[in-house]
Amino acid sequence: MSCSDAQWVERDAHRIEESRLPKSEGDRLALAEQIGEDGKKVLTAVFDPLAPDWLREIPAIQVLRRIWVQNYFFEDGQLRWREAENLPPATLFTSPRPRLPKPMKR
DSSP, X not given: OOOOOXXXXXXXXXXXXXXGSOSXXXXXXXXXXXXXXXXXXXXXXXXXXTSOGGGGGOHHHHHHHHHHHHHEEEETTEEEEOOGGGOOOGGGOOOSSOOOOOOOOO
């Protein structure tokens, strides 16, 4: 599977934090849509009928797919970032993080 892009390393080498995000809303939207395109490339390659089945079972791929569906959609063939009013109901999704036991109260 050869879907890697050299610019991914630059974009994804660091954890996304508020201080590293672009300042303008338009630049933030452009970055979100670029990240969505990156995810689309990976998911398209992994879910290609010719790709090995075991790739689809990798937990990170399952998390990527879940998060991607929550945050992106296609409109007129174009990938779009979901605005708050277009988010699917939270009850359809669960956190990719494992649930930790609640601390006991004394």
